[in-house]
């Protein structure tokens with residue numbers, strides 16, 4: 083029988099954080115092995131991701147640790163350990179989690195061994211944790227974004243105690259390298275280059291739940307990518323809330339453009355993507371690097387948020403409509419086939435019809451290859467939440483529909499222009515509906531389905547786009 087006080091005895095705990103976590107992985111492994119013997123079967127887990135790519139990368143870290151401990155991944159939430167890695171960027175992301183927790187509770191009533199864990203951005207909000215403590219007593223483990231590297235340690239606590247374990251930190255300056263991670267795809271991977279955000283756009287909760295901006299050391303990033311490539315990865319996505327400000331807070335500052343140049347040199351790596359770029363920090367140096375690079379994909383995600391300079395100022399975005407248009411012009415002058423995609427928020431407090439028309443005007447001028455459109459969602463604690471003139475729902479809905487219709491028309495027209503071309507495609511998976519087809523992704527991030535078998539998965543091949551179906555293509559291998 084493994085006991086909590088023995089496991090946490092001071093003389094047993096290794097000194098460095100990474101050794102400490104490997105120690106807890108071993109302890110958890112022993113506990114899980116005991117449970118397996120008791121039950122006569124393996125224990126299973128399911129990690130469900132609700133948020134962005136960074137959230138997804140965090141989930142891969144959880145999965146890496148769970149697999150080392152001996153848990154086996156389950157196909158569904160019928161598992162012994164279910165974790166929700168939550169998002170709180172918009173209210174509906176929140177509601178989804180509460181809704182699904184009720185459903186998990188029913189499962190737990192049928193499986194007394196079941197454990198439920200909650201982590202991610204939503205858990206960094208005090209009112210959420212209070213609600214969980216009061217109304218969702220069946221949850222076993224709650225932790226946040228800053229202490230995710232302590233997952234093995236927290237899991238040991240949860241496994242050895244009867245009550246709910248809650249551990250949320252306000253912030254951290256730690257970046258713990260070299261913990262296990264298990265990739266969802268064997269041929270592509272996200273790579274964090276920085277954590278947190280310092281921008282405080284007035285509508286956005288991310289800086290409050292992800293903490294201050296911290297860049298990883300370039301040496302650690304390069305080493306991680308080299309290892310990934312040695313392990314079969316051909317495409318990486320560099321992740322950060324504002325990659326254009328990468329490296330500014332390092333002891334030896336380095337720019338994002340320089341980092342890209344270093345990454346480009348890694349032999350065997352074929353494709354480089356990155357997100358997200360904040361327009362205010364997009365440098366000419368970066369555009370030069372994009373123009374020269376053979377590996378960086380021709381896809382630039384450049385969130386606009388609004389086309390009205392007045393609204394942009396209230397959003398604290400620190401660029402104007404004209405600045406944005408100029409950036410697009412500069413990118414296209416150097417890299418004419420660069421696909422440009424964006425995020426747009428409709429219904430920010432005080433947005434007038436004129437402001438909205440400015441947004442439509444940018445959409446017409448830039449002709450985005452695709453755009454994610456969002457209805458403004460009030461996030462408690464952000465400056466915009468207390469701004470006056472919140473826009474009525476029906477007005478927002480009407481603007482949203484008009485914007486979406488136009489954005490979709492343009493993106494279909496743009497997509498159609500590539501019909502007939504031969505493009506290079508990374509084959510990602512077998513088609514879900516028709517198993518004679520595989521699905522691949524173009525450099526510009528569009529998707530193509532074409533006849534092929536699973537042996538192609540993970541390869542970069544040439545495909546002719548024979549037909550454009552609006553948002554995707556049908557093709558043939560050439």
Ligand code: SAH
Pocket residue numbers: 171172285286287288322323324358359360385387425426427456457458459460461
């Ligand atoms: N760091 C990125 C964005 C991360 S959040 C950037 O600065 O571009 C992803 C997108 O969610 C944002 O681009 C924005 O369009 C949207 N978003 C963020 N907060 C929102 C809110 N309160 N309501 C609606 N959409 C929001």
Ligand code: SF4
Pocket residue numbers: 279280281282283286287288289323324360
């Ligand atoms: Fe949010 Fe702005 Fe930071 Fe993006 S840059 S995460 S929108 S605060």
Ligand code: F3S
Pocket residue numbers: 132133134135136137168169170171202203204288291292
């Ligand atoms: Fe990502 Fe959502 Fe957090 S967008 S950073 S998971 S609030």
